[in-house]
Amino acid sequence: MKVKSDPLILALGQRKFDKTGQYPHTHQYIAQKLRELARFVIALQKIDSSIKTLSDCFSAKHWETVISAVKDLALFDNASKFFSKPTLAKKIGHSLKNCAKMFGNNALKTGDRALKERADGFIELYEEEWKDRITSQALESLEQAKYNRVRYLPLVEDVVKLSKFIDNQIEDICKEKIGNKEHFSRLACLCLTQIIVFNRKRSGEVERLKKVSVSNAMKQPSLVDEDVKKCLSRFEQKLCENHCRIETRGKKGRRVAILLTRKMKQNLGILMAMHAELELDTEYIFQKPNTSFPIRGTRALRQLADEADLKHADRITSTTLRKQLATMSQVLDLSESSQDILAQFMGQDIRIHRDFYRLPQSTLEIAKVSKVLHAMNTDMIETVAGKDLDDIDAMDHLEIEQESDTEDGTDDIDDGATCTNIRSCPKKKCGHQPDDDAADDDDDDNGSETDDEGSENEEYLPPTKKKKFGLKNQNKQMGKKTPWSWNERQVVEKEMKLFFDLQKLPGKHDCQELIKKHDVLKRRSWTMVKGYVRNRIISINRQLKQ
Structure with a gap:
């Protein structure tokens, strides 16, 4: 009954309905806003019986009454300075500001300067004091309630x-x-x-x-x-x-x-x-x-x-x-x-x-x-x-629904063979013509005999043009390369993580120990493992530059 008898509350509801009323699920939200204001007016009347409608509180002389009513409604504890219902205090504040603006606009339309001054005075007080006296304490109450709260996620x-x-x-x-x-x-x-x-x-x-x-x-x-x-x-x-x-x-x-x-x-x-x-x-x-x-x-x-x-x-x-x-x-x-x-x-x-x-x-x-x-x-x-x-490319372990006539698109995926960064990919890379670096990454998956045993602790340096040219010719003579499987990649990237982080290449002994430890790498030579680490470091650096 309080909502229906207050013209300003009804006007706020009409404005919100004009804005989002075409979506039925917002009707309940609008009704909730109106009920909050109705409860606020009842709280005002308990403190000052002269206030009959919401518009009566839009006056500088009623400002302290407004503050007290909001605190009572949101269960403010004067001892601890915290709200039991902090979100309610924030919501009422937003609604009050909107209603005060509507009240001032109506006064402006009718040419009533006295009502316009009342509305402007209320809004000025709101801008100056509401944040310190209500909003900041409400936000602090919300944050305090989150401390040491156990947050469970779904298993x-x-x-x-x-x-x-x-x-x-x-x-x-x-x-x-x-x-x-x-x-x-x-x-x-x-x-x-x-x-x-x-x-x-x-x-x-x-x-x-x-x-x-x-x-x-x-x-x-x-x-x-x-x-x-x-x-x-x-x-x-x-x-x-x-x-x-x-x-x-x-x-x-x-x-x-x-x-x-x-x-x-x-x-x-x-x-x-x-x-x-x-x-x-x-x-x-x-x-x-x-x-x-x-x-x-x-x-x-x-x-x-x-x-x-x-x-x-x-x-x-x-x-x-x-x-x-x-x-x-x-x-x-x-x-x-x-x-x-x-x-x-x-x-x-x-x-x-x-x-x-x-x-x-x-x-x-x-x-x-x-x-x-x-x-x-x-x-x-x-x-x-x-x-x-x-x-995230080599994910052949995931079951993707495919038609019977489609082939698996993850078996022969290689590092550097396909451009995946749409933001920085030049046009020449998108026409199945990878640049020299990408081609070198592809060819070098089988390893490089040019990396010797003494490079165990050397710092990573980008390859020169001459070296890339020699690798390409060498790999052409070696024949068809063997793509790295998902399991092989996972083992190398997990066990060689330290070298990736340090941007250094592993030595011959490190690679041979890794092959002995994991049967999945039995078909790989130590040079292939080292070549894979080198290619991944190049790929990581390229992504960082982009």
Whole structure:
């Protein structure tokens, strides 16, 4: 009743509705803001009964009353100087400032100078005192509450188990081939949770996917510009072929992307067919029959996590999954450009001024981010530790859905053979014509007989042109080189990490001891191991210069 009887509170609600009212999920948010102001007016009246409406408090003489009412409402402790509800104090402050401006604008429109002066005086006091008396203490209360708080992330094994559980449930429903509303609701819940878990998206961003958007994205082929495609590794090209990307509205109106694997596209295709079969006239693809709103993603995720019998089902929420991705990404050695790609994909554009409006963002998100998502959802994140997005290439251990007539694109990937840095790649590198350094990296995988035993502790120096020329001729006579497998690379990069960090080459003894220790390197000579370390140091230095 207090909201309906206060014209200024209603005017604020109307303004917010004009701004975001076209999105039904914001209606509850608007109502919450109005209820907060109504509670604030009630708190004012308990202190000063002469205040009848919100506009009555916009006067300099009522400023102390306003401060006291906010503190009472947010449960401020005078002894400790902390708020029990600090966020409420901050929210009321924002709303009060907006209402004071609206009150002043109305006075300006009607030509009432007295009311205009009252509003200006209140705003001036707000600007001068609110930060020190309310905001700073509220922020300090929030920070204090975070100290020594135990933060639990979802277990990777729980995420993997949940993903497999969802896949099995979807397969069972598809086998039954029963097109009733109950099965549709179950399948919609499963598909919704599957996309949230894989993409680590906010649940609201996925649940509000519209049928039109999904239908258009599934009909359009995965088009990648040929010039851009040449700058991607073969593994990344396969990801672009097997994934599609849908854009939706995220927090604060940001445009966020959702990636769909081949299985997800098939599941959504079945869901769309059930839409047509049941003649459901709904706007959202995850909307239950005879309802006005889509399925709540948080509720669906919580329900399936309980059904999957996880060790810590309470940790599986869309927020903790996003924190898990952000935390695990710190294990990777991400460059600034890779951090921007990942942040923009998550809908957290922390570098708005460095937006990639000049780059094909859709291709980058599919090719780069999907590698991390697959690694996390298959419990393989430790295999990509310390790598940048561009370095995650030899991932043949990941199961990427491919058509039967496509070949594996990871078996013959070599360092330096394909340009993966789109920002710094010159045109001459993108036409399958690598520069001299890249060609030297390729040819030198088999090792170099020119590196002698005395180089054990020597500092790394870039090769000269003459040396590169001799290596090329030498390797031409040696015949076809043997590509390094993923396991071989992992062993060398792990055991030789000290040499990578020091930018020095290992000696003959170091390489021979490594070969003896690991059977996977039996087919390699010590010169091949040393050559691989040398090539990786060159590659690392080149990336640092870029």
